[in-house]
Amino acid sequence: MDAGTVVGERYQLVSRLGEGGYGEVWKGFDQSLDRHVAVKFIRAEKFPLQEELDEAEQRFRREARVTAKLRHPGVPIVYDVGTHETSLFLVMELVDGYRIDHLIDEHDPLPVAWAAAIGAQVCAVLTVAHAQSVIHRDLKPVNLILCADGTVKVLDFGIAAVLDPGATVITRLGEGVGTFCYMAPEQAITGKADARSDLYALGCVLHELLAGRRVFESAVPQAELARHYSEAPPRLRSLRADVPTGLEDLVLSLLAKNPADRPASAAEVYERLLPYVTALPPLPGATTAAPAPDPGRMYAVVAERIAETALVGPPIPSQPTPPASRLSRNELIAAKKQAEGLAIDGRLSQAIEVLKDAVSACAALPAERQLLIALRMDLANARFGARDYAAALRDFEGVLPTLADMLGVRHHAVFDCRYNQALSMAALGRNEAALSRMTALLADARVTLGESDPFPLLLRREIAALLIKLGERRQAVTLLCALLPEMIAVLGVDDAETRQAQTLLENLERLDDPGHEITGC
Incomplete structure (x- = not known):
């Protein structure tokens, strides 16, 4: 350019x-x-x-x-x-400020209060993002900006997913999704991230803010990546005595290998960081005095006082919910086609609105049971595509019994519903429940479709990925070693699903070979 x-x-x-x-x-x-x-x-x-x-x-x-x-x-x-x-x-928006990696270089290490302040602000951003099932995937100091008034901006949401949503950093030699120096072990191997993967990256950032160096900093990048998977992180107090014990424990919990051992949410991490955000010293060259009075802080102070006493009970709807429109069968079918077109164009929010209205209208027509189920499935799939996994999971679970009763428990549409149900659980971090559902689905699919059908092969690969996320590395390797020859025989060596299984297995093997050098830190 x-x-x-x-x-x-x-x-x-x-x-x-x-x-x-x-x-x-x-x-x-x-x-x-x-x-x-x-x-x-x-x-x-x-x-x-x-x-x-x-x-x-x-x-x-x-x-x-x-x-x-x-x-x-x-x-x-x-x-x-x-x-x-x-x-x-x-x-x-054009953001003026100081990149956090430059801040670390300039103030090595940062005051404890500033490290906590930066981390707490990142948590506030992650809380709203994760509530909408938006995962950053590439949280690192380069993507954080400290503005002159001390506030933090989190950059590049979604960029990693655009570059290559299925690849991992190992197979692309540092050019894949995320940056391995800050990447959770399960994300590095499977290429998939969830909210707790972002929390692991936050733990890496907090460690670097407090210690002035990366958690497993190494001259050999592949060795650094392997240490994320296999080595316990150093205790911060062994590197810096003035770090409070509670803050050290928080960072160690964020860096847990098993996602289930990390804090439950960014909101929880925020509450644990907040007590350390006190008596912040100036950061010359990075922060400056705000206008007096600062309009942003004026607004925030009033909003906080309102919240302390005046906000009680559930939110009041902005307007009453209108009664469901009366639509004919032809109008409902037209609405279904309209929603399909919107979804194909990526306009999922609009598709969801159209489908919600259609479902409400169709529910008033007892004779249109089959159409209602089709509309509810479309709504669940649209919510899944929009990453509203909590709502999608409720929809899949709500429609599944009726769908199975109507089509039979071994129908392909029922299998698809169960599959998306399990994927929604995994996206929400409910990995054990997802594994249980996926395993039960595999048993039924094998009976109905046969061992060598592509769908059971796909399920086995997804199960391997879940086992990796749960720390069952050896079991995942055994599964993939048996699966890969079958996928090559049925799907071919160049099939995308086969390549993903090959990637999982290679990534697990390369973690055992730190001498294989990669670039990208």
């Missing part, structure tokens, strides 16, 4: 702010609204084939739409998304 280039017919590039593994960041000027913005580009060479670029653009728009729904002062606002020639670009 060159200065002066106009992308999206309105954003003029002013100056390059930086570049990284995924592409470039530019300061731009929005000619329509007369304001400066940040424009992020994804490198075109990451998508050598047109179909790869088309698929990446679909993911990019989906991720941008999801991120744009995050409403929090710690998340830069997303303004626009599009393509320029063969590059994808994202337009967002």
